[in-house]
Amino acid sequence: MNPKSVGVIGAGAWGTGFAQALGRGGHKVTLWALEQEVVDSINNEHENKKFLPGFKLSENLTASTNLEEVATGKDFLILASPSLYLASTVKKLVTIPNIAEGDTYIGVLTKGFVPSKNGPKLCLETIENVLPGIYKGNTVYISGPSHAEEVAMGKLTGLIAACENPKNTIIFRELMRVPGLLAYSSLDVIGVQVCACVKNVIAVVYGCCDAISETSDTFGDNSESLLLAAGLNEIQQFGFALGATHAETFTSIAGVGDLDVTCKSKYGRNRRFGQDIIKKNILSNFKDLDDLINRVSEIGYLPEGAIACKYVHEVSAKLNLKLVICDGLYRILNREVEPEEFLRELLRLKKRVKR
Structure with missing residues (x-):
């Protein structure tokens, strides 16, 4: 496997569990957390005591409260912010050079609708309207029966990578080819x-x-x-x-x-x-x-x-x-x-x- 650099935006249970799976598989993963206590817990004790307590995290997994630091220069960026804050978080990413130029693949773990002045919107529609145009139809939605606790433990879990661009579903399937995960493709975003x-x-x-x-x-x-x-x-x-x-x-x-x-x-x-x-x-x-x-x-x-x-x-x-x-x-x-x-x-x- 060719290890990738991955930024995960959102250190809740699911973001942490997914980051742990990638880290366990050899990828270098940096988690962004709003709370300094979460960052300290992950970096010093290799555990997210606030949102995913009781699970020893991979040495390949680190954390930061600096959003730009987590997103800069990454091969992949995974968005795991709660739906209420997804749009405002993405707006802070668009000027980062590798995002502005479309060099980083972006995937989304967030579930739910995103509120907007024109009514509720699905996650991909929301972020693709904010991100540079190159991401239109190229962002990937990741979902499936995947409780964070079992993903963190490495118990076998199936996930679907959905994107209008079939090539990107394959790229994300390769990223998720790690112990404990089975990944499939879908065009039905x-x-x-x-x-x-x-x-x-x-x-x-x-x-x-x-x-x-x-x-x-x-x-x-x-x-x-x-x-x-x-x-x-x-x-x-x-x-x-x-x-x-x-x-x-x-x-x-x-x-x-x-x-x-x-x-x-x-x-x-x-x-x-x-x-x-x-x-x-x-x-x-x-x-x-x-x-x-x-x-x-x-x-x-x-x-x-x-x-x-x-x-x-x-x-x-x-x-x-x-x-x-x-x-x-x-x-x-x-x-x-x-x-x-x-x-x-x-x-x-x-x-x-x-x-």
């Missing part, structure tokens, strides 16, 4: 991005159902499988409405694979959030969905599905789509309906609740 975003919304509802099932005579494993299948249908419906090009995207690891692990894994933050809604009545701390998003740091972890839910609701309303599960989570988080009441209504166990 919209479909893969939609799967990565909307599965988090479904997983929150799944977590609610899972928690209710523990003490319910009505809901159980069968109900959860019904919910997962119905959720996949909504993801596919939403994806095609936005311009997804390949039906097999939704039956691949980008679709059903990622949805399954997000709903069922013990590491899933969105599943956990759904469970906490039931078991800890966590929504009682917030007035509505906007209040929750504004104060999301108070939860103690980031449930991406709660943020994505707002944008999926906005986009689906514009497209006149009927996404019952996604709309239901919006109503739950907006304090319009109780989770069990919604699930009963969803499964037609009682009359539909009036808005």
Whole structure:
């Protein structure tokens, strides 16, 4: 293998886990973190104690709070910033010489929609509108069933590299040819991005159902499988409405694979959030969905599905789509309906609740 220099922008759990996989495979990786404590923890103790505690990190992995330093002169740049901050982060990169000249390959790990004055946008559309023109159609979206903890441990994980330029999908597949990762190509950049975003919304509802099932005579494993299948249908419906090009995207690891692990894994933050809604009545701390998003740091972890839910609701309303599960989570988080009441209504166990 020919080792590459890689900058990873965002030292959250997923950014760190992905960087660890590349470092373990021999690449030289530098992580950008906003917090000095994270940088010190990675550089001095080879562990990201704040966002991915308990995992010894590769000697090939270092960190810095200097964004320009992390991005300068790299063969590859991987964007892993939260969706809310993706656009503002990318704007700081465009004058760096290797980015301005298009010499660095850019990939994106961020999941979700990015807010803009013209409404929510998918990640690749957002950054390609900010980056130099050479990146149009050439940035790569990386997704799949990939909890950071297992990636950091080196447990076998499949990922899809999606790009309009097939050559770039192959280049990223080669980058990810490291122990523990299997990489595949896709040309369906919209479909893969939609799967990565909307599965988090479904997983929150799944977590609610899972928690209710523990003490319910009505809901159980069968109900959860019904919910997962119905959720996949909504993801596919939403994806095609936005311009997804390949039906097999939704039956691949980008679709059903990622949805399954997000709903069922013990590491899933969105599943956990759904469970906490039931078991800890966590929504009682917030007035509505906007209040929750504004104060999301108070939860103690980031449930991406709660943020994505707002944008999926906005986009689906514009497209006149009927996404019952996604709309239901919006109503739950907006304090319009109780989770069990919604699930009963969803499964037609009682009359539909009036808005």
